[in-house]
Structures are given as structure tokens and as C-alpha cells.
Amino acid sequence: MTALDKILHLTPGERAVAVRNVTGTLAVFDSHFPRFPVLPGVLILDDIVRTARLAAPGAPSGTVWALADVRRVRYRHFAEPGDQLEITVDVTEATGTSVTAKAAVRVAGRDITTVRQLRLEPAGGDREAS
Template identity: 55%
Template sequence: MTESATTGFAVTGSALTGSAVTGPVTTGPTAGSPTAGPAGIPFDRITEVSPGRRAVAVRHVPHTLDVLDTHFPRFPVLPGVLILDALAHTAELALPADGARRWTPAEARRLRFRHYVTPGDRLELTVDIEEIDGDTARCRGTARVDGRTVTTVRELLLVRSGGTADGPEGAV
């Protein structure tokens, strides 16, 4: 398991087209985040929210996303960490709000990146809340493009941080 010093977000047992991939992961829920749209909202449309149970959202992958210039120049692909970040934001929609404290991703296990997500794709993000125990939530998420599963996360752990939505203070 590898943990990022920036956010404390850890990835364990991920796979890219069948190969094991493990590395540092950073996420950014701020307005400057590559997955954030206007006003810092990371989705183009929220299609379903069942508080404490499930959330579904849609995010279009624009051709103008800066990260696509270098990932990869001749074959632009949305980085898997940005898909994971979008799934974490989707989970936040279904989790209970608590004033200035917000849910932050802490760990992801049993990930699978099955297909590439490229510019112009419409990413449908679905997260089911498995368990909420105080300041910890365990979720399961899926990202699809045109009905085809591109990413699955079988264990996504989020913790409620003591910081505000503007900063990662208190992130675990």
C-alpha cells in the first residue's frame, strides 16, 4: 500500500488491464482540481442522490483539460487518479453533511482500470455507500463510458476531516 503525503489517500491492489499498479495518489477537491467544473463543482450533472445509500453523477471529459497535453501527448488518456477523485466526490453527495467538516478520501482498495477514458467521453459515476460508522464511510464505486465499465473500486474509504472545504486540514 502506498500513501500520499499530501492527502493521506492510499491505494492498495489496483490493476490496469490486468497488471498490478500501485503508486502515490493525490486528490484535489478545490476549484483548481482537474476534475472540477465551474465554481469547483466536479460534475456536469447529478442524476441521483439517495442520502446514506447511493449517488450517480455525470462528468464529461473535455478536450481542453490541461493534463491531457502530457498524459499522453499522442494518445490523451484521463489519469486513473482523476477518475478515482471523481468517484470520491460522488460518494460525498450521498454522505451526511456536518457543517465545516467534509468527507475526504482516505484509502482505496481493489481497484480495476479496465479501459481508457479519452477526451469527449461522458463518464457516468456511481457510488453505493456500504457502511457509515461515525466519521468513516465505506463505499463501492463504478465509472462507465457508454455503458461499458471503465473503472471499479470495491473498497473506497472516506473519513470526515476537521478542515473546511477550502483546505485539507485534518485529513487522515
């Protein structure tokens, strides 16, 4: 459902920075607090995972990185229509079987979401990544 609009920086195995524009035409705003539309936190987390996949080194042949665990997620402020999310993911550890990272999402230089630990693992061939 979500998509990144632009990749600002990419160093596989180290860091990725991406941008997502929150448009007021997203269908989710019809039902997610219609009088005070805010982007659901799960969609912000999905954008973080997408950016983490970019930051991760190449997965073992025939697999993709899938979310395995996320810890210490903090939603500090709302993301509203018209906002531009800047998503930064820094890889803190990478092995052949997992990638651990931390992330921050900012709007106009202000942290709106932080993730202290996110772990990706290779998904099996029969499991589809979003």
C-alpha cells in the same frame, strides 16, 4: 481540477450517480500521452471521491468527508476526450466516524473503472478538502 457536470441521482447515505464530460480542452491532455490522450486514473479516482462525498450522510458538524482509504481499484479501459463518465457510488456502511462505499465508472454502459472499497472519514477543520 476536476468537476462533476451533472448529478443524476442522489440519496444521501445510500447512493449517488453523477456525470462528467471529458473535454478535449483539458490541459492534462497536453502532457498525458499527447498522441493518445487519456484521462489519468488519479483524476477518475478524484471524481469517484467527489461523488462518494455526495452519497455519504452528513458529516459531523464542522467537518467534511475526506478520503481515508481506497482498495481494489481496477482501471479496465481508457477514458478519452469526448467520453461521458457515469460515476455510481453505493454506500455499503456508514457510521458517525466513517463511510464505506463501492463505485463504478462507466462510459457508454461499459465499466472503465471499479472500486471495491472506498472509505471516507471526517477531515479536521484545518484540512481542506478538494
